[in-house]
Amino acid sequence: MSATSAFAGLWSSLPESLTPWILDAIQSMGHTHMTPVQASTIPLFMKHKDVVVEAVTGSGKTLAFVIPTLERLIRRESKLRKNEVAVLVVSPTRELATQIHSIFSLFLAAQPRSSVSDEDDDGVSELEYPPPLLLISSKESSPAQDIERFLSTGADIVVGTPGRMEEFLLGQGRTVVNVKELEVLILDEADRLLDLGFHASITRIITHMPKQRRTGLFSATMTDALSELVRVGLRNPARIVVKVQTKKMQKGTQERELIEEQRIPANLQNFYLSCRASEKVVQLSRIIDLETKRHGTSQFIVYFATCACVDYFYRVLPSVLPSSVTLYSLHGHLQPATRTRTLASFSSAASTPSSPSVLLATDVAARGLDLPHVDAVIQFDPPSDTKAFSHRCGRTARAGRSGRAWVLFVGREVEYVDLMAVRKIPLKEHKYLMASGPASGDEDRPEDPAAAIYLEKMRKAVLADRMLNDQAAKAFVSFVHAYSKHEASYIFRVKDLDLIGLGKSFGLLRLPRMPELKDCDRSNWTDAEVDWDTYAYADAAQEAKRLAAQAAKPSSEDVSRRKAERAQQKKRNNAWSDGLAKREERDKRKEKKSRKKKWLKAQAQSTEGDAQSGSAKRAREAPLGSDGDESEDWDALAREERMAKKVKRGEISQKAFDAEFTGL
Known part of the structure; x- marks a missing residue:
């Protein structure tokens, strides 16, 4: 399917004409035509219908609710008071809420200014519709300050995350914020709102809203858990499902054309690559090299399983990647202000194929974020939540652009391909990448010699700072723990995982003590040569603390004496039974x-x-x-x-x- 086939007509073809300045703002953003989800949703929403919308990532869902929401606000017969709200938009993450807020701000900044007379002046220019209000947790703004900003600006549109929105409506703002005139309630990435445990908050918010309102649920993946939410919050909703179809020729006695449905953008090429656990970092490096040289890709997102993995690889990957590559780190354990700065820096980076930018992230960056310059996504670790797979892929190939997504599989993880096929997410195999090009599909090939070279480079970086050794062990253990909790547990089984090879891909100096490694064959593993007594932290304070603990360590005689005392005490404490x-x-x-x-x-x-x-x-x-x-x-x-x-x-x-x- 070509990019143009995803368009569904001009904006002028809508049953109800858009306000001129709304249309001007749309065209200034480069959207000359509607997408199918916009053409299907906007007329229904403007005709007072509740909607449940499911469409692939990058299909234009945000504009599908922003535009009709603004139109309903403009067409109100009476103007809202300072403490009244017309639109509430709830989003699961602060990054997505910030993005939605910026789109509303862009539209409202395009409205014409009206002149009002004043006794002391000939006239002043003011906006008829105030800027939207953003409610997210941060050190700069407390719930009380949110109320102050709301009253001072008189915002008609409020965008926020569930916890902060609940506090705004039902906490300190219960007697201040008036929702009786509410026109629209939007739940973006609705299934994710429930997955993150916000069900109780969402239910309280919905029950606090007036019944005479329009409600919209939007997501790329809908789950059965939404059925209860639909019954509680929507009245006779219209279900809109926008599918992507591809043409495929079936060979046989007579060739015929088949139409297949898929749940990823039509312009997305989705590859999987199978390798040994010890070769994952090697393949990551070669995919980045292939993308920059063959496709001119300048921005990447690489997804890892845990926050600890992101932290560690952010520090150690510079030892194996070219110095021209700039890395960024984004995960849920970072401070909110840090996450905002990282995302802004990555989005605005002046990246080129010769100096690409790579964002290392967890699934906190998997949904809703519109990063138009990302042309390649690499899933270093398949997601524990299978629904997140399509959301990760959807960070590229957005709004008609082409893009490529890669996922690395180890051993029997390739069976995940069949699971994705059932979920209408096709994956195409790519041969193992050697330094000279793709290798054959022979599974009995010897281990890539580059794996040992990468291991030594990573170990050298780790030896420079003991903190990196701590981070490596923490990342390794967190990965194994996350792996054991994978939704597709019949495929992702720890007992089938090559933990020794995995330790090599992490650049571990020695294997950590954990039950999963107890029965592993260590014949293919060699600890790094390290003098653990002198192995130091780069941070002076941490090193001083380590030395103090080392000095206080008991002698061998004390250890033997305490061991004997513990044995005697254990004997005295034996049960009479x-x-x-x-x-x-x-x-x-x-x-x-x-x-x-x-x-x-x-x-x-x-x-x-x-x-x-x-x-x-x-x-x-x-x-x-x-x-x-x-x-x-x-x-x-x-x-x-x-x-x-x-x-x-x-x-x-x-x-x-x-x-x-x-x-x-």
Whole structure:
């Protein structure tokens, strides 16, 4: 399908004409024609219909709700008061909320200014519709300050994330913000709002809204979880699903043309590449090189599984990538202000094929972001959430542009291709990239020699700073943990993963201690030669802390002594149920019994007649020593002898005897 076939007519073909300054703003943005999702959604939304819209990424969903929302605001019969809101837009991430806010701002900045008379002036120029208000968490703005900004600007349109929006409407702003005149409620990336655990917040926001409103749910992927939300918040909604279809020739006895549906942009080439775990970084480097030289790509997004992986590879990849490559880091654990600066810097970077820009990111950058200069996306790790796959790919090939998406598979992960085919996301195999070009598809080929070279380069970088070693171990463990929680667990199984090869791709100096590595064959692994006592942190404060801890480390003698003490304490703490104490008592009684027999024998040999009998009697009645416990012990021994005779005669069972005297 060509780029032009994605257009669905001129803006002038809409049933209701757009306001002139709205149309001028659209054309100034370069949108001369409507996309299918815009042509389908705008007329319904302007005719007071609730809509549930599902369309592939990059299809123009944002304008599909921005334009009719502004038109409804313009066509209001009465002007809103300072504390009244007409439009609420809820987005799952601060980056997407900021982007939507910028689009509303762009349109409202294009409105004509009206002149009003003033007693002290001949006239002043003011905007009829104030700028939109953005509600996202930041150090610069608290919820109380959000209310102040709302009242001072009189914003009719409010865009924000769920938590901040709930605080604005139901927290401090409950008695201030008036939503009785609300015209439109938009939930963008609606399925993601529920996936991130915002269901309760969204439900409270919806129930606080007036029933006489228009509601729109927009996303590239809809889930069953939305059905409840639709029932609660929408009235007889129109379902709009915009599909992408491709033509394919089926060969056989007679060739015929087939029409196939897919859930990715028509101009997107989606490749997968299979390699060993130890070769992933090598392939990442070669894909970037191939893209820049063959397609002139200047901006990339590389997706990793965890925030720790992004942090680590951001620090270590410069050791294996050309110095002309500029790296950016974006993930959810960064401070909001840092994320905003990173995204702005990457978007505005003066990138060229000879000096490309590469954004290393997690799925926080997978949805909704419009980065028009990104022509290639590389999924270093397939996403744990299978729905995120199409969203990642959709960061390129947007608005009719062409683009390429790559994903790296290890071992049996290639079975993911069939899963994506079921979800109408076709993937085309690309041969393994060698330094001289694509390799054959032979699975028995030897390991790429470059893998060992890259391992040494990465280890050299890690050896320069002990903090990188800490980050490497943390990233490795976090990846294995995320891998174990993959939605497609029947494909992504830790026991099938080459953890040794993975350790090489991370440039680890040594393998971390973790249960998953316990039974691994380490014949193909060699620890780096490191003097761990002198291996230092580059940061002076961290190194001082390490040295202090090292100095306080106990000596080998102290360690042995503490080990012996712990063994004694463990012995004292043993449960009575294991019979240890009773067994010790039994052994003590046997020893005393033996001593008694010897003493009696000696007495019998040294005495005669009645004296002997009396002496023996007194011996049985008197203690051996001054300890009063001895007589009690002899009584117990006598009782044990009597019980043993009863066992022999069959009067009691052996089991009862053992329970009484051995505790077994």
